[in-house]
Amino acid sequence: MTATIIDGAAYAAGLRARIRDSALTFKAQTGRAPGLTVVLVGEDPASQVYVRNKGIAAKEAGFTGEELRLPATTPQADLIALLQRLNTDSSVDGILVQFPLPSHIAQEAVLDTIDPRKDVDGLTPTNAGLLASGREGLVSCTPQGALLLLLDQKVPLAGLDALVIGRSILVGKPMAQLLLAQSCTVTIAHSKTQQLPSLCRRADIVVAAIGKPHFVGGDWIKPGALVIDVGINRIECPDGKPKLTGDVDFEAARAHARAITPVPKGVGPMTIACLLRNTMIAACRNAGLPPPQGL
Numbered sequence: 001m002t003a004t005i006i007d008g009a010a011y012a013a014g015l016r017a018r019i020r021d022s023a024l025t026f027k028a029q030t031g032r033a034p035g036l037t038v039v040l041v042g043e044d045p046a047s048q049v050y051v052r053n054k055g056i057a058a059k060e061a062g063f064t065g066e067e068l069r070l071p072a073t074t075p076q077a078d079l080i081a082l083l084q085r086l087n088t089d090s091s092v093d094g095i096l097v098q099f100p101l102p103s104h105i106a107q108e109a110v111l112d113t114i115d116p117r118k119d120v121d122g123l124t125p126t127n128a129g130l131l132a133s134g135r136e137g138l139v140s141c142t143p144q145g146a147l148l149l150l151l152d153q154k155v156p157l158a159g160l161d162a163l164v165i166g167r168s169i170l171v172g173k174p175m176a177q178l179l180l181a182q183s184c185t186v187t188i189a190h191s192k193t194q195q196l197p198s199l200c201r202r203a204d205i206v207v208a209a210i211g212k213p214h215f216v217g218g219d220w221i222k223p224g225a226l227v228i229d230v231g232i233n234r235i236e237c238p239d240g241k242p243k244l245t246g247d248v249d250f251e252a253a254r255a256h257a258r259a260i261t262p263v264p265k266g267v268g269p270m271t272i273a274c275l276l277r278n279t280m281i282a283a284c285r286n287a288g289l290p291p292p293q294g295l
């Protein structure tokens with residue numbers, strides 16, 4: 001079997017076009033565009049790129065908003081005060097604080113401050129709890145994007161055995177909750193899991209969110225499985241050039257899988273698209289409008 005390559009970049013482009021249309025409708029109904037504010041503390045180079053890309057994507061979607069860049073020395077109390085101000089600003093529908101934060105700022109304190117209705121990263125305890133309770137909230141962007149790609153394969157997910165490798169609050173845990181909500185039988189693996197290859201060989205769906213290049217071998221993949229590779233790892237090619245690669249040995253796995261996401265252009269582009277999607281959903285809820293259709 002040679003797997004279908006799941007084109008996350010194409011799916012994300014289509015989703016972003018639909019979000020742009022929704023934003024136009026929203027503006028016609030409310031007289032304002034959806035608003036997204038992204039906050040960066042410090043000068044971490046990777047975070048600067050992510051924040052810039054999120055700002056560009058928001059503008060392309062027709063949103064308003066700002067990128068607020070604060071010095072690495074910003075006291076925690078000042079960041080909390082800024083978030084409290086954004087919570088009460090009616091032009092702001094979504095607030096995203098770029099992680100990681102400088103070590104003197106507690107991530108928990110930040111997440112406890114963001115209004116869950118504006119938590120477009122889906123990371124506050126309230127939104128994590130709503131997801132776990134099967135209730136409507138805002139879902140973490142990367143697992144939401146991975147689920148949309150899985151649903152797009154038009155394979156009934158109910159009853160399938162799903163293995164999620166990784167248990168972070170950003171990816172692994174919400175991914176497992178989303179698959180459970182699709183009536184999959186879900187196993188969550190982590191660094192202490194025993195017999196991971198044999199667990200993997202039983203799985204109809206494998207989601208790898210580990211952060212280790214080519215960790216999941218091709219012979220771990222059950223014939224016909226759906227494989228979602230969330231990992232983004234920077235490795236050096238034999239010619240010395242850097243290259244991005246996933247957590248799955250893509251070339252080996254594609255010989256067994258039914259469908260597989262590549263890295264790059266798999267799950268990666270879905271993360272920003274789902275950030276825009278969450279902002280659109282939050283804007284509609286905050287304005288008392290029905291949820292946007294077709295997203």
Ligand code: NAP
Pocket residue numbers: 142165166167168170171172189190191192193196209210211212230231232233267268269271
């Ligand atoms: P993380 O917080 O570091 O979590 C990694 C998880 O992998 C942990 O739960 C860890 O287990 C588990 N793990 C580590 N070694 C393992 C092993 N030998 N066997 C089984 N499990 C193992 O990372 P993350 O934030 O979830 O991200 C995971 C990957 O996804 C990274 O490559 C990241 O760059 C990528 N990512 C991509 C996107 C995107 O847009 N595509 C977004 C977010 C993240 P323990 O809990 O036991 O330590």
